[in-house]
Amino acid sequence: MVEQDWLSERFAEHQDRLHAVAYRMLGSPAEAEDAVQEAWLRVSRADTDQVENPAGWLTTVVARVCLNMLEAPRTRREKPAGALPPEPAAPYAGLHLSGPEEEALLSDSVGVALMVVLDTLNPAERLAFVLHDVFAVPFGEIGAILNRSPAAARQLASRARRRVRGGTDGGGPDAAHVQQREDSQPDTAHSQKREIVAAFLSAARNGDFAALLELLDPDVVVGEVRGGQAVAAFFTGRAKAARPALVGGVPAAVWSHRGRPMAVFTFAVRAGKITRITIDTDPDRLRDLDITFSRAAYRADD
Template identity: 70%
Template sequence: MVEQDWVGERFAEHQDRLHAMAYRMLGSPGEAEDAVQEAWLRVSRSDTGQIENPGGWLTTIVARVCLNMLEARRNRREESAGALPDEPHASIRPTGQAGPEDEALLADSVGVALMVVLDALAPAERLAFVLHDVFAVPFAEIGPIIDRSPTAARQLASRARRRVQGAASASEAARSAKREIVEAFLAASRGGDFAALLELLDPDAVVGELRGGREVAAFFAGRAEAARLALVDGVPAAVWWHLGRPKAVITFTVEDGKIARIDVDTDTDQIRELDIVVLPADDKGRR
């Protein structure tokens, strides 16, 4: 009983970190919870008499559970590849509904682009990168988890890092381009510049029940006086403020350099959960 209590206390002490680590390796809060639960089952049945580093021991167990889950996921994808084509990654975009632990590794800077890259990595690459670059686990400890030498683990992490950095650069470029489009749209809307709005909008642009670039341009002409450029969960958007509080969030879907869809969210509860960073001229000011 004393040993079981010791195990439970050590697990509770490290549980938040283990869950964060599992999430960043698996990219799914549900799967992360499953991994931590599976790790607990293994831990509770283990002989802990020789454990000198509980944190490292628990990290190893969770990492191995995650590695097995990643390999099983990869096998399922390979088995189904011949039956159905993969969904194009371009159709995936941030929803802005994730909680504190529901953002992928470095999501503030690379968002969905990073998730696409991580999903494309081999399980051992993903594990080596996340354990070392995010949780500072030495390669000497990572190697045995993935059945590689420390040198091989270092090479795997390095290769994954290069791909992630490339995704970060591409994501930042896309975000910068979208910001310019949103900023131009707001300026044209405030000034009632119908021609400029029409130039920014896709001919088949959609806003609620409105369909077509001309209808959308006519609707927004002269209507954005109180809207401010902002990052909403890291994505360029616009926010309408009233009495110091955000009352509406306007998000833009950009395709081929044109605004294809505009969504306006006025749900107070949903807006409260969003991370809103106002972008005035000096790029400062946070909700």
């Protein structure tokens, strides 16, 4: 009875985080709830004598349940192009952030990057990407869940990250190099682009669909989301935490968490319209970027 009480307390303590992991893995609040319930059934029958890290153990159990659900035929459902699952009220609860506002910003900005690519990843890629890039689970633990080496788990997450940036499995030029080529076009002056990026972020934060549509090229691309209508619908009410910035001297937008850049949004602009938005979440690459925030523009939009 004492052991069961201890287990119930630990599960309740980490339940919000487990729901967040399951939601990001499955993309559906209902399926996330099913996964957490199944995880509880499993852990309630398990021997906990050797459990030294309850949070890590519970996360592993939920991740394995989600992996099984993703690999089951019933979860391979087709969705219309550009369709996105609903966002739960607090998908990042349990991550020990400093307050509700910071938690909301984390959900908003990382959610943009993840939702663009969620349904394009295979189950192993999705698990590696979500657990490492969102929940900071070490690759050694991810590899154990997938029965693969830590290096293989790292490769899966890297491949998923390239898809977030709109790349392919074969790799390709990174976002900074692509951006430099696009910004070399004579019709995309930095001053104009800075204004376009600021206007885009303001329209997205304020949920102004018409203003977003006006800024977007009809054939704009964001990961797997294509077309002005779909991209405008996707960003309406989102990107609240992204701030205008210069990245390598190029106008862009950056979301940072506790002073560390977590996602960089780069914009290709032609003839005054946004033709592509690329989202980079690779921590190694972001660490080396030269980022200068446009504080005045950010405050003006708030």
